[in-house]
Structures are given as structure tokens and as C-alpha cells.
Amino acid sequence: MREPALVPRLRPFTSTIFAEMTALAVKHDAVNLGQGFPDTDGPAGMLEAAKNALFGGANQYPPGPGRPELRAAIARHRQRYGTEYDPDTEILVTAGATEAITAALIALTEPGDEVIVIEPYYDSYAAAVAMAGAERKVVGLVEGEDGRFGLDVEGLRAAVTPRTRAILVNSPHNPTGTVFTRAELESLAALCVEHDLIAICDEVYEHLVFDDNEHIPLVTLPGMRPRTVSISSAGKTFNCTGWKIGWVCSTPELVAAVKAAKQFITFVSGGPLQPAVAHALDHELAWVDGLRSSLEEKRDRLSAGLADAGFAVRPTAGTYFVCVDVRPLGFTDAADLAWELPGRVGVAAVPVKVFTDHPDEWKHLLRFAFCKRNDVIDEGVTRLRKLV
Numbered sequence: 001m002r003e004p005a006l007v008p009r010l011r012p013f014t015s016t017i018f019a020e021m022t023a024l025a026v027k028h029d030a031v032n033l034g035q036g037f038p039d040t041d042g043p044a045g046m047l048e049a050a051k052n053a054l055f056g057g058a059n060q061y062p063p064g065p066g067r068p069e070l071r072a073a074i075a076r077h078r079q080r081y082g083t084e085y086d087p088d089t090e091i092l093v094t095a096g097a098t099e100a101i102t103a104a105l106i107a108l109t110e111p112g113d114e115v116i117v118i119e120p121y122y123d124s125y126a127a128a129v130a131m132a133g134a135e136r137k138v139v140g141l142v143e144g145e146d147g148r149f150g151l152d153v154e155g156l157r158a159a160v161t162p163r164t165r166a167i168l169v170n171s172p173h174n175p176t177g178t179v180f181t182r183a184e185l186e187s188l189a190a191l192c193v194e195h196d197l198i199a200i201c202d203e204v205y206e207h208l209v210f211d212d213n214e215h216i217p218l219v220t221l222p223g224m225r226p227r228t229v230s231i232s233s234a235g236k237t238f239n240c241t242g243w244k245i246g247w248v249c250s251t252p253e254l255v256a257a258v259k260a261a262k263q264f265i266t267f268v269s270g271g272p273l274q275p276a277v278a279h280a281l282d283h284e285l286a287w288v289d290g291l292r293s294s295l296e297e298k299r300d301r302l303s304a305g306l307a308d309a310g311f312a313v314r315p316t317a318g319t320y321f322v323c324v325d326v327r328p329l330g331f332t333d334a335a336d337l338a339w340e341l342p343g344r345v346g347v348a349a350v351p352v353k354v355f356t357d358h359p360d361e362w363k364h365l366l367r368f369a370f371c372k373r374n375d376v377i378d379e380g381v382t383r384l385r386k387l388v
């Protein structure tokens with residue numbers, strides 16, 4: 001018998017925790033606070049625009065870089081941060097942020113290169129680095145006295161070697177809900193400039209930032225415009241995670257590089273959805289403000305409920321997620337609890353350690369998603385109260 005068919009570098013990535021958890025949630029009819037997708041639709045105007053495009057003949061291959069009206073809308077949208085991009089040479093539409101990240105890594109890194117990844121990390125990062133054949137160097141966030149997970153600047157500095165080519169930066173951060181401060185971003189920028197690193201920035205939660213926190217794109221810091229690949233997507237902003245319309249904004253050289261890889265992965269996707277996302281970026285940001293404030297309330301609602309159920313709740317400044325420490329309830333490993341939860345009380349959640357290379361350091365944390373209807377959150381909390 002031959003070796004297993006799958007190449008060794010992809011063997012760690014055969015199943016995702018989301019598929020397993022969702023299957024378990026379905027089996028036990030559990031409230032799914034595991035996977036981060038909203039259970040309500042995006043703005044009606046955007047859905048209408050998609051319908052019109054679908055029935056209006058926009059059903060063939062869009063141009064390789066994306067529909068011009070979408071690239072123009074993305075350029076206008078990025079002006080909110082004071083950054084200017086040429087829609088023709090500096091913007092590329094992708095099959096979600098996931099393809100953008102993967103194509104960027106394939107285009108910009110290769111065997112022998114190291115990519116710094118901050119843990120806990122979105123699960124596609126490790127697989128994408130492996131697909132590129134590069135090596136990931138993992139540096140953890142560090143928990144402060146207030147429970148916030150912050151950037152380990154010294155750790156990052158120590159992780160850079162002459163082979164380091166790029167760093168993957170996700171803020172607002174999934175799963176911790178951290179939004180990097182200007183001071184944190186300044187040290188990141190200084191590191192990138194000093195060591196000539198490319199920053200690949202995953203900003204899919206750019207609009208989902210709470211309280212007085214602010215999303216500051218790393219690209220706006222001194223020296224970063226020539227070396228930053230900024231990536232975002234419509235899914236989290238407009239409650240359309242199934243559409244998979246994402247984009248890359250960067251220099252002409254870096255965009256051309258990402259496009260070289262992207263055009264032979266999917267070439268293009270989501271033709272009739274592209275004009276709808278263009279409409280949404282231009283006209284639906286007031287709707288997004290409403291989404292943001294409703295998510296802020298849901299964060300408070302779920303956080304209070306989880307505290308009530310006995311968890312030690314960590315602060316979250318953005319995204320869909322809140323992390324809790326399971327130790328006050330007498331558990332040591334959140335993964336054991338996550339496997340038990342659907343059968344025992346009928347709730348699904350995701351252990352944070354699956355997003356890390358150092359599971360022991362993160363094993364006490366469990367991630368819950370609050371991008372759900374209030375009745376779903378309340379039912380989840382009611383069930384979790386039975387744990388004590």
C-alpha cells in the first residue's frame with residue numbers, strides 16, 4: 001500500500017473543528033454558539049441589487065480583477081481611512097478573504113521563507129502557509145491584568161529571522177475580540193519596516209468594533225503603504241458570509257503578484273453578487289452602524305449570561321466573539337467541555353486551543369459567538385446555567 005494520498009504538509013488540516021462541532025450541534029439539536037455566522041440577512045437594498053444583477057444578465061465571468069464598479073466602491077470605501085487606491089491597479093476582488101489570504105501567501109512566500117503568525121489564529125492561516133510551502137513562526141498574544149489579549153512586541157521581535165518574509169495580522173481579532181491599539185500597531189509597523197517584512201492584514205471585522213475602540217488599518221502607519229496587503233470581505237460587514245466576496249488592496253506590484261496566484265485558483269467568482277456588494281459599500285453603511293450597535297448589545301447580553309453561568313468572561317472590543325475561562329466551573333480543558341456541551345446541555349462552542357500551536361497555554365479558553373438572534377443567545381445562556 002502506498003503512503004496516504006494527502007501530502008504530508010497538509011495532513012494536519014484534514015478536518016475543521018467547525019464541521020465537527022456543527023455536526024455535533026445538529027445531532028443534539030444544540031444552540032450553535034460555535035461557528036461565527038449570523039442568523040439574519042443583510043440589508044434589503046443589497047439583496048435587491050443581487051436579484052437585479054442575477055436577472056439582469058450579470059451571469060458570466062466578471063473581469064479577472066473584479067467588476068469595475070465594485071473595485072471603484074472598494075477604493076471609495078478605503079478613503080474612510082485616508083488611504084487612496086487606484087481601482088485599476090491596486091484592487092483585486094477575490095473569493096472571500098480566505099482566498100485573498102491564501103493567494104497572497106502562495107504569491108509572496110515559498111519554501112525557505114518564514115511567515116509570522118499570531119496565535120490564536122484564524123484556522124485557514126496555518127493551512128495557507130503550508131500550501132505556500134513556507135514555514136509558520138507562531139507568537140502568542142499575551143493576556144493583560146484586565147484580561148485583554150495584547151500584542152507581544154518582544155516576542156514578535158525575537159521571532160524575526162533573516163528568512164522572515166511576511167507577517168499575518170488580524171485586527172479586530174478572531175477569536176479574542178482584541179482590537180489592536182495605535183501603540184501596538186506602531187510597534188508592528190516599526191518591526192515590518194526595520195526587517196523589510198510584508199504585512200498581510202486580515203480586516204474582515206473592520207466595521208465590527210465596539211465602545212470607544214477604533215479600527216486602525218496597519219497600512220495607515222508610517223512606512224507601511226508599500227509593504228501592506230490589506231484584505232477585507234463583505235461577509236462579516238453585510239451578513240452575507242455565504243457570498244464569499246472579498247478583496248485585496250495594495251501596491252500595483254503586490255496586487256499583480258496576488259492576482260497571478262488568484263487567477264489560477266478560482267479566476268473569478270460571485271459575478272452577480274459583485275454589483276450588490278458595490279451597492280452595499282456605497283449605500284448601506286448606515287445599516288452596518290445598526291449591525292455594529294446591535295452586536296455591541298449582543299456582546300453585553302451574552303457576556304453577562306456567561307458570567308451568570310459561572311464562566312470568567314474576557315473583555316471583547318470587536319468581532320462576533322467572546323472568550324471565557326472555564327476553570328471557575330471546575331474544568332481544566334475547554335476542549336473536553338466543548339465536546340461534552342452539546343450532549344449535556346445542548347449548546348455548541350469552540351475551544352480556543354484549536355486555533356493555536358501551543359494548546360496547553362490556551363486550553364482553559366472557550367469561544368462563543370454572539371452574532372445570533374437574542375432569543376438564540378438567551379436560550380443558550382439558559383441551557384448553560386445548568387452546568388453549575
Ligand SMILES: *Cc1c(COP(=O)(O)O)cnc(C)c1O
Pocket residue numbers: 095096097098099122170174202204232233234235236241244245246
Ligand atoms: C470569517 C473570517 C474570514 C473569512 O472571510 P471570508 O470572506 O468568508 O473568506 C477570514 N478571517 C477571519 C479572521 C474571519 O473570522
